[in-house]
Amino acid sequence: MLVVEAKGLKKYYDGVKAVDGLDLEIREGEIYGLLGPNGAGKTTTILILLGLTEPTAGEVKVLGYNPTREALKVKRLTGYLPENLGFYDDLSARENLRYIASLNRIPEREARGKIQEVLELVGLADVADRKVGTFSRGMKQRLGIAEVLLKDPRFVILDEPTSGIDPEGARQILDMITRLREERKMTILISSHLLHQIQRVCDRVGIIHRGKLVAQGSLGELSAVMEKGTHLFELKVSEVTDELLAKLRAIDGVVSVDAEGDTVRIEARDDVRPQVSRAVLESGVDLLELKGHAYTLEEVYLRYFQE
């Protein structure tokens, strides 16, 4: 079963394309990492999944519900840890959780036990009655996770759970996430701009860049993609000849050449357009069109995989 199913998701803010035709599938029980630089559209995508923002176009289903029209059903089953999360500073950790429990209509008596349980789980039980204003950033983050667990969600969305936290704290949080998946069988979506930090816990990752998902798969699959090529070209010629194909294959940096009718798809590690046009001319056919899918995964890869 798919927990998240999104097709052609778009969200424009006054003409700015925050999300631009995003397809996303998250399977039940997996930890999915949504990676991308700041402003790539990660948070917007998450807000759409929760029904907190309406998409301009496209279809979304979360746990089988439409988040725009059945927001309450989605929100009942989904736990969300926002990026800049804040609490009511003048209330204690326990009181903050009690408020969230009452918003979820968890009966008072049941809530008391559950609050204690989740506080122990995240290691905040001994500071439960201290005001949240005195908490450190890492403690607040853990309290946020406690709050997410309070409603026993089937699907958890964590937006930048490790940003602004020291490596040791981040490690603790990530360990907690893996443990939760194993113990509670939850599906988890983690958004982050730090691949090296979260790659350890993710089953699959998707790289989002300028509102589009540019690559998706397990880490192994992604590295395989990297090996194959990073630039994709589409060539239209008057006639596809064997000579042309041979010349194209001979170009340095070309990984694969596929012909289909009068179009040829070329995958390469570099921008080989000058060589391609030369090859077309030399083999005596006419060049009709040469389109480059500026699919600079390498750029994205370098920036996020080796930061």
Place this chain on the structure above:
Amino acid sequence: MSAVFWKELADHLGSKRFIIFFFLILIVGGASAYLAAQSLSGTKTSPDYIYLNLFTQGAGGLPSFLGFISFFGPLIGVILGFDAINSEFNRGTVSRVLSQPIYRDWWINGKFLAGITALGIAVASIVLIITGLGLYMLGFPPGGAEISRIAMFVVISVVYLGFWLSLGILFSIIFRQTATSALASIAVWLFFTLFLYMLAGLIADQIAPIKPGVAPDVFVKHESIRDLVLRFSPVALYEEATTAILIPQYRGLGLAALLKEASIPTSPLPLGQSLLIVWPQLVGLVALTSICFAISYVIFMRREIRST
């Protein structure tokens, strides 16, 4: 919605600013009522509606309780509302709360209702304390007509403070900074309590100038234009409405009506008749409050909720 309501109500009642304002009003109101009661206890005339004087009579340089509420009341309404929404944005609690299974309007409705309830509790308890003080000093209980008039006064006051509360909430939605929304609210308060009175006089002087030896109807026209302008202000509406409620002899509104009143007996009116006189003012107050809240509601429902 009740979860939001109870949390917000607890926040209001426990907040320092609410407590400070509560005691400020209690002290000023109590002192003026005490002085009023002292001057009243000497008189041996008919004790009809004597309790109402506790609220309308200023003494010893202190304003009356009524005047104090109409002038400073707005501040209480505003301080309960001016950071209702934007502080949640600034603290980053918005996305956390709204990702819970609640409808977005429950949140703003709960906040508004909690504010109104806090105001109601404050006004009702202060009025009760003052009445109790009167009971102690005057030595006889208030009559049924007085009690119903005092209750009516409490209701109107809560509606009036509710207008300022919803104005505060509106600004808390429009402005991202709490300081900006507080200043904007105070600007509106100053405009309605001070500048509009000057403006009304100026406009009336322009349209129907009063010169020596001018016909009485010009004078009446001058006053009715002034009243007309003033009735855009919730402060003036509140003052007119409560004056008619707390002074049973009061029959008309504005000086123009007073001029004609020379030939009318000054016996007190029953509450129903007093209400009839100020019905337009009451409807106006309720309408202003509802409009203000409706605007906040619409803006908030369309607001993008990202905290960054």
